[in-house]
Amino acid sequence: MLPFSTLLPINKESAMPVYQQIANGLVGLIREGVIKPGAALPGSREMALLLQVHRKTIIAAYQELFTQDWIETIPRKGVIVSQRLPEIKPRTFKAAAKIPAYAGNTGFTFNKIGAYPATAGRSGEHRLVINDGFPDHRIGPIDLLMREYRSLFHSPGIKRYATYGNMAGPVSLRNELTQFLTETRGLNIGPNNVLLTHGAQMAIYVAARLILKPGSTVLVGQPNYFMADMIFQQFGAKLVRIPLDENGLDIDAIARICKQKKPDLLYIIPHHHHPTTVTLSAERRMKLLELIRQYQLPVIEDDYDYDFHYSGSPILPLASADHDGNVIYIGSLTKTLATFIRAGYMVAPENFITEAALMRRMIDIRGDNLLDEALALLFKNGDMQRHLKKSVKLYHERRDHLCTLLQQELPDIVTFQRPAGGMAVWAQFHKKYPLPAIAARASAKGLFMSDGSAYSYGTVNHNALRMGFASLNEKELSEVVEILKKVV
Amino acid sequence: MLPFSTLLPINKESAMPVYQQIANGLVGLIREGVIKPGAALPGSREMALLLQVHRKTIIAAYQELFTQDWIETIPRKGVIVSQRLPEIKPRTFKAAAKIPAYAGNTGFTFNKIGAYPATAGRSGEHRLVINDGFPDHRIGPIDLLMREYRSLFHSPGIKRYATYGNMAGPVSLRNELTQFLTETRGLNIGPNNVLLTHGAQMAIYVAARLILKPGSTVLVGQPNYFMADMIFQQFGAKLVRIPLDENGLDIDAIARICKQKKPDLLYIIPHHHHPTTVTLSAERRMKLLELIRQYQLPVIEDDYDYDFHYSGSPILPLASADHDGNVIYIGSLTKTLATFIRAGYMVAPENFITEAALMRRMIDIRGDNLLDEALALLFKNGDMQRHLKKSVKLYHERRDHLCTLLQQELPDIVTFQRPAGGMAVWAQFHKKYPLPAIAARASAKGLFMSDGSAYSYGTVNHNALRMGFASLNEKELSEVVEILKKVV
Incomplete structure (x- = not known):
C-alpha cells in the first residue's frame, strides 16, 4: 500500500x-x-x-x-x-524518455527583430512600481464593464456577437466613438472612418504597414516613443530625428526637410509627447497643418492620452483641422480604463480604413467582439464619460502632488517640466546620479523603476525616465519619493 | 417654452x-x-x-x-x-459647418493589401448561420471564466497582473499549456517554448514574419486556409500549391520540390485540414518528418482543432516527433471556448520564441493579461479539460447528425467525406447547383451561408463550403438541411 x-x-x-x-x-x-x-x-x-x-x-x-x-x-x-x-x-x-525534447534552437535561420531596449522586466514582485504612465484600474468602471459583458453574453444578441462581425469592429462601438470623438476633439467623421484595434500599438503597426516600404523615410522626435521607432525600422524605414523643445517638434526643421525631399511619413505625438510630455504649441500646430497641405505629407498622429489634460485649454488634434485626408489619427481606450483592457482605434479616410481593416484582420481575425459591445454600452450609458471626468480630476491632483514632492525633496537631483496632461512626469536625473544604479538600489527597497535605457533608444542617453503618477495614490507617491530620496 | x-x-x-x-x-x-x-x-x-x-x-x-x-x-x-x-x-x-469633414480619401497613396475574398459578410440578421467551424459558446465555461476574471480583478494579485508582465504572456498560462500539450499531444516542452497570442491567426502572422523574406517560397495545400495564404503573400512570398487527397498533402510532391531547391517554408494543417477536413495519414507523417530532418525544412504546423477528434486514434502532431527544431506549432483556445475569447499560442524552439515575443509585442504590446490568468485557472481547476471532454462528445454527435442528414436529404447534390474531427464538414455541391445562387436563396429564408468563394481563393472553384456543425444543435442542423433542400 x-x-x-x-x-x-x-x-x-x-x-x-x-x-x-x-x-x-x-x-x-x-x-x-x-x-x-x-x-x-x-x-x-x-x-x-x-x-x-x-x-x-x-x-x-x-x-x-x-x-x-x-x-x-x-x-x-x-x-x-x-x-x-x-x-x-x-x-x-x-515514455518521457521516448518523446524527443523540443530542440532549443531552430534548425533553420530566420529574421531577427533586432536590438530591443530593456524595458520594465520583472516588476511583479515589487511593492511599488513606477510605470510608464498607466491608468489606475482601481478607479475605472471595470466592474460595470464586466456586468455589461456578462449580461450581453446572456442576452439573445450573443448569437450575433459570436458570429461574423464587421471587419472594422462592431458598429455599436464605432458609432459611440464617432460621437465621443466629435464631442471631445471636434473630429467631423462617421463610423466608416473608425477602425477598432487591439490597442493603440496595433493601430500604429497597421498604419505603418500601409504607408511604409523598405527605404521609406519617417520623421520622428528626438527622442520618440521607442515602440513606434521599432515598428518603422522593422518595415525597413529610415528614421530622421527632429529636434524637440518645450513647444514640441521643431516644425521649421520639418519644413526644411520637406523642401529638399518629401518624407514618406511624419509620426507625431502632439499632446503630452512620449517620453518628454511636451505639447505642440498652437502656433506650431498651424504651421504644421500648412506643411501637411502644401506637401500632402502623410502623418500618423498618436494622441493616446488626449483625454487627460489638466492645465489650460487642450489644443485640438491635427485631425480635426483641414488636412486633405493626410492625417491618420490614433487613440486608446486602454489608457482610459486599465492596461489589461486592450482597446484602441484608428481614424482615417474611408479608403484607408478599408485596407487597414483587411490588414488588421490578417493579424488577428477580429477583436474581442463581446468586449467591444460592452465598451459601447459604457459610452452609451455615460459611464465612460463620468469615469473620464472623475479620473481627470484625480490624476490632476496626483500630478500636482508628485510635482510638489519632486520639487521639495529632490530639487538638485531631478529636473522636470510640469506636464499639461497625460499620466507621467518626464524626470531627468542629474548626470551625477546614473539611473541604472538608482534603479538597482530602489529595487532592493521594493520600488520598481525603469533604468531609463528604453527612453534613450536610438538617441542620446537622457538619464531620464517617465514617472507614471496616475496609477499611484498620494500616499504611494509619497512613499516613492521617500525611497528615491534614500537611494540617490 | x-x-x-x-x-x-x-x-x-x-x-x-x-x-x-x-x-x-x-x-x-x-x-x-x-x-x-x-x-x-x-x-x-x-x-x-x-x-x-x-x-x-x-x-x-x-x-x-x-x-x-x-x-x-x-x-x-x-x-x-x-x-x-x-x-x-x-x-x-x-459650428458643424466650421469643422472640416474628414476627407473621404487619403491625400497620399499607400500600399494596398490586395484582393480579399468575400467572406461571411453580414450574417447578423439571419436566424440561422452556417459558420466556418466555430465552437458552441452556449456549452463553454464562459460563466466560470468570467467568475475567475472577476475574482482575479478583486484579488491582491491584480496589482501584478496590471503592470508589466512577461513578454511571451503570463507564466501561469504558459505553464498550464505546457502541461496540457504534454498530456494531450506528447510535446516535450517547457514554458519557455510557449508564446501566447491574440488568437492562432496572430501566431501564424508572427511566425511568417520571422521566417519569410520577399521572394521566399512557401508550400501550401491546394486548397489552403486562405487567411494563411494572404499572410504569406503580403510578406512577398511565392506560393507553391501541393496537391491534396483524402490522406492529406502529397508528401512525394514535397520531396520532389525539396530535391530541386529547398523551399523556405511548408505550411501544413495535418489534422482536419482547412478547408477540406482531411487528416494526414500516419505513413505520410513519417515520410514528412524524414524530409524535415533531411532538408532542415522550416514548417508551420497549424493544429487549430487537434482537441476535437472523433474517429479512431488521433495522430500525434509533427511537433511531438524529432524534427531538429524545424516545426513551429500553433494552436487555439478560441476554438475551444468561443469566437469572442481570442487566445492562441505558438510552440517553438526558445530562440524563435524570444524573437516572436518581440514581434508580438511590437504588434500589440501584450495580451489581455487578466484574461490569460483566468484561462490558466480554468486549466488548473480542470474546468477546461472537463469542457473539452463534454464538447468532444457533443460535437461528435452533431457531426454524425449532420452527415446523416446530408446523406439522406441531399444525396445527389452534396458530396463529402465524414471528417475524423474538427467542427465542419467540407460539402462540395454538384456543379449544377452553384453556391452563390443557393446562398442568396438561403439568405432569403433566414439562413446565412458562405457562397464558397473564399474557399476557392487562389485555386480552382470548388463550389464547396465548410459547414460548421459544432455551434448548432441537432434541431438547428435539421432546420439548416431543411432550408437547403428547399433552395437547391
Missing part, C-alpha cells in the same frame, strides 16, 4: 474543493509513474480513512477520475488505474 | 433609467442647437409636470448635466445652459 496520506496532502484552506485536490493528486501520481496502469486503488471507505476525509469526498474524487478515463471499476476487484489510458495519455505516461 | 414633452420622449420599458434618458435627451438638444447656451431650463417642479415624471427624476437628470458641465445654477435665476461649455464642447456646438 502506498503512503497515500503523505502522497496526497490536503489543504482545507484552499479554494479548490478537497475531492478535486485528491483527484488532481492521483492524476499526478499516475503521470509520474508512481501508480502504474492496472494498479488497484484503495476502496473509497479505506481511502477515506487513510486521508481522514468523508467517504463521499473520495467517491467524488473517483467519479472525477472515472469521467476523465484515468481509472476504471472492475467487478469484484474494485477501482484500478486504467490499463488502457485514453489514446492520448499513455504517450506521456509511457 | 419649448415643447419638452415632445422633444424628450421617455421610454419606461427601457433598461436606461428615466433620469438618464432625460439627461441624454437634453444634451442632444443642446448639441443640436435647439437649446442655446444661456437659455433657462424649466425648474425641476415644472419640468416634472411637463414630462409627467417624479420631481426627483428631474433633479437627478439636472444633477447629471451639472456634473458634466452642460448646465449651471444661477442664484435667483434657476438652471441655465452653460454659457461657457467645457473647452472641448463648444467646438462641436458652435
